[in-house]
Amino acid sequence: xxxxxxxxxxxxxxxxxxxxxxxxxxxxxxxxxxxxxxxxxxxxxxxxxxxxxxxxxxxxxxxxxxxxxxxxxxxxxxxxxxxxxxxxxxxxxxxxxxxxxxxxxxxxxxxxxxxxxxxxxxxxxxxxxxxxxxxxxxxxxxxxxxxxxxxxxxxxxxxxxxxxxxxxxxxxxxxxxxxxxxxxxxxxxxxxxxxxxxxxxxxxxxxxxxxxxxxxxxxxxxxxxxxxxxxxxxxxxxxxxxxxxxxxxxxxxxxxxxxxxxxxxxxx
Amino acid sequence: xxxxxxxxxxxxxxxxxxxxxxxxxxxxxxxxxxxxxxxxxxxxxxxxxxxxxxxxxxxxxxxxxxxxxxxxxxxxxxxxxxxxxxxxxxxxxxxxxxxxxxxxxxxxxxxxxxxxxxxxxxxxxxxxxxxxxxxxxxxxxxxxxxxxxxxxxxxxxxxxxxxxxxxxxxxxxxxxxxxxxxxxxxxxxxxxxxxxxxxxxxxxxxxxxxxxxxxxxxxxxxxxxxxxxxxxxxxxxxxxxxxxxxxxxxxxxxxxxxxxxxxxxxxxxxxxxxxxxxxxxxxxxxxxxxxxxxxxxxxxxxxxxxxxxxxxxxxxxxxxxxxxxxxxxxxxxxxxxxxxxxxxxxxxxxxxxxxxxxxxxxxxxxxxxxxxxxxxxxxxxxxxxxxxxxxxxxxxx
Ligand SMILES: Cc1ncc(COP(=O)(O)O)c(C=O)c1O
Numbered sequence: 012x013x014x015x016x017x018x019x020x021x022x023x024x025x026x027x028x029x030x031x032x033x034x035x036x037x038x039x040x041x042x043x044x045x046x047x048x049x050x051x052x053x054x055x056x057x058x059x060x061x062x063x064x065x066x067x068x069x070x071x072x073x074x075x076x077x078x079x080x081x082x083x084x085x086x087x088x089x090x091x092x093x094x095x096x097x098x099x100x101x102x103x104x105x106x107x108x109x110x111x112x113x114x115x116x117x118x119x120x121x122x123x124x125x126x127x128x129x130x131x132x133x134x135x136x137x138x139x140x141x142x143x144x145x146x147x148x149x150x151x152x153x154x155x156x157x158x159x160x161x162x163x164x165x166x167x168x169x170x171x172x173x174x175x176x177x178x179x180x181x182x183x184x185x186x187x188x189x190x191x192x193x194x195x196x197x198x199x200x201x202x203x204x205x206x207x208x209x210x211x212x213x214x215x216x217x218x219x220x221x222x223x224x225x226x227x228x229x230x231x232x233x234x235x236x237x238x239x240x241x242x243x244x245x246x247x248x249x250x251x252x253x254x255x256x257x258x259x260x261x262x263x264x265x266x267x268x269x270x271x272x273x274x275x276x277x278x279x
Numbered sequence: 280x281x282x283x284x285x286x287x288x289x290x291x292x293x294x295x296x297x298x299x300x301x302x303x304x305x306x307x308x309x310x311x312x313x314x315x316x317x318x319x320x321x322x323x324x325x326x327x328x329x330x331x332x333x334x335x336x337x338x339x340x341x342x343x344x345x346x347x348x349x350x351x352x353x354x355x356x357x358x359x360x361x362x363x364x365x366x367x368x369x370x371x372x373x374x375x376x377x378x379x380x381x382x383x384x385x386x387x388x389x390x391x392x393x394x395x396x397x398x399x400x401x402x403x404x405x406x407x408x409x410x411x412x413x414x415x416x417x418x419x420x421x422x423x424x425x426x427x428x429x430x431x432x433x434x435x436x437x438x439x440x441x442x443x444x445x446x447x448x449x450x451x452x453x454x455x456x457x458x459x460x461x462x463x464x465x466x467x468x469x470x471x472x473x474x475x476x477x478x479x480x481x482x483x484x485x486x487x488x489x490x491x492x493x494x495x496x497x498x499x500x501x502x503x504x505x506x507x508x509x510x511x512x513x514x515x516x517x518x519x520x521x522x523x524x525x526x527x528x529x530x531x532x533x534x535x536x537x538x539x540x541x542x543x544x545x546x547x548x549x550x551x552x553x554x555x556x557x558x559x560x561x562x563x564x565x566x567x568x569x570x571x572x573x574x575x576x577x578x579x580x581x582x583x584x585x586x587x588x589x590x591x592x593x594x595x596x597x598x599x600x601x602x603x604x605x606x607x608x609x610x611x612x613x614x615x616x617x618x619x620x621x622x623x624x625x626x627x628x629x630x631x632x633x634x635x636x637x638x639x640x641x642x643x644x645x646x647x648x649x650x651x652x653x654x655x656x657x658x659x660x661x662x663x664x665x666x667x668x669x670x671x672x673x674x675x676x
Contacts, residue, residue: 071457114573171304
């Protein structure tokens with residue numbers, strides 16, 4: 012399914028989409044599709060699969076540990092692409108890959124996109140690739156109908172934002188705060204101000220999804236009110252995985268439950 | 280191609296660039312702008328020169344190592360960066376960037392350190408210029424370079440021991456970048472080598488190029504030659520090497536960068552990024568890396584913490600691709616032997632990092648014979664390494 016169709020659906024239903032992030036291969040490559048299924052059954056609209064990287068500079072301790080668990084299982088890029096195909100075929104939601112740029116570079120941009128296309132991937136986020144360094148990548152991805160999801164941050168100026176939007180398709184990934192990934196209890200006014208400014212400036216040119224730190228229904232409600240089109244939740248789900256490594260039934264149940272609560276909050 | 284040209288669009292050939300999270304993009308753009316402004320500023324340059332002279336101890340001498348030359352052949356000279364305040368070349372860069380940070384209105388400085396020399400130099404510059412200083416250091420390095428940890432603390436810096444990954448320089452940089460993304464508005468990241476996103480590799484190179492400029496001025500005064508036949512420096516991230524080489528890029532002399540061979544490249548336990556790595560993106564720049572087939576960064580090994588890094592400055596990758604600099608590898612054992620030899624023959628205890636360059640110089644002197652001149656950048660002194668050498672040599676010392 013295309014990302015744009017999903018956002019259209021959300022708009023029609025007057026809700027923001029819930030985008031769920033998990034690391035592929037944590038706790039194992041076999042279990043990842045089950046986790047995705049539990050999330051989707053709980054109301055997650057788009058699955059974002061992280062390809063683990065040894066040096067995840069944009070991530071806090073929760074996703075760092077998750078990446079290390081996956082890598083210590085010996086997870087490879089190829090395993091992840093093969094497994095993604097299964098998720099795409101089984102669940103009727105768009106699947107997005109999150110990958111540090113070195114993973115793409117190592118395989119070769121063209122080859123990586125080709126494999127992603129074969130797996131049915133709808134879009135790619137690369138947290139350390141700004142549009143300035145991604146010209147060839149954007150061009151090739153476009154030819155394969157894979158969306159290139161770039162990021163905006165509270166420090167992004169309006170002029171930079173316009174340039175970022177020109178390279179962005181699918182949705183814009185708005186980073187809610189200054190910092191790395193990881194759940195936060197409270198958001199400062201600064202985040203709301205930044206999100207408002209970005210949503211206004213984007214003005215419907217692409218959907219805006221906000222992520223980093225979001226873990227509670229009240230966060231989801233607050234940000235949805237600011238007019239964002241999607242909410243991205245990662246570390247909150249991964250904490251559940253981390254805390255239930257020895258009980259996969261409970262892990263699935265809790266993931267499903269949190270997804271339900273959050274998607275319910277996105278419905279307002 | 281003019282090898283000495285400034286990076287275009289932040290790149291040295293295809294290497295370098297700005298591969299950073301969006302939050303940092305406006306920050307590195309601003310830094311580039313500010314730096315390009317200030318490097319032409321007379322007042323800034325006066326202040327920098329004065330501090331380098333009166334505080335850091337520049338210029339450093341160039342010294343003919345007679346005993347070593349007599350034993351191994353060639354004419355071996357040392358550029359004495361070990362005599363600088365703090366005991367290494369790192370202060371050239373730390374003072375420059377701390378002044379830059381101050382002019383940008385930043386009050387908090389963060390830095391990574393491997394051997395602890397950059398941490399010490401940065402802590403000194405921050406004490407001097409009244410800046411808050413926090414240093415990230417891999418927990419492995421905290422242990423093996425403990426004398427420097429104590430020095431940093433004495434100088435008023437807070438030292439964060441980093442327990443993730445291989446617990447060395449790479450992980451210290453990861454953690455410093457995470458801090459930077461979190462505190463962008465208040466904080467200046469004072470990178471210690473010619474690595475990281477543009478403009479850092481250019482800034483650090485410019486501040487370290489004083490090494491090569493002085494060699495160029497001093498060498499003809501003490502020899503009958505204008506330019507040395509061979510110039511050698513060790514390469515961790517590559518700052519003392521690029522600072523040494525840069526003024527000589529257009530001259531006719533052999534330039535040799537020495538990486539850490541650890542237990543041997545064939546054993547897979549080393550830090551010889553340029554000799555054994557492949558292209559990739561790490562810590563904000565495209566360069567050579569030690570990585571597996573999936574692009575996961577590999578664990579490195581070197582007896583010297585300052586060379587124990589799976590990446591290398593992008594300009595070195597460029598100079599390798601142009602065949603302008605030859606990059607070689609010296610293993611732990613050879614470095615330790617050079618460390619001991621240098622101490623016994625010249626009365627100078629060199630840093631373990633530097634000992635790699637000295638080992639290479641000894642090899643080349645034997646091959647080249649008496650007529651050829653070799654200049655080695657003595658990037659630092661080895662006091663910090665005495666515990667590790669004592670442990671390594673045990674009763675053989
Ligand atoms: C004495 C000394 N030499 C060399 C290095 C390696 O750094 P670079 O390659 O940036 O000069 C270090 C780093 O800690 C050092 O302390």
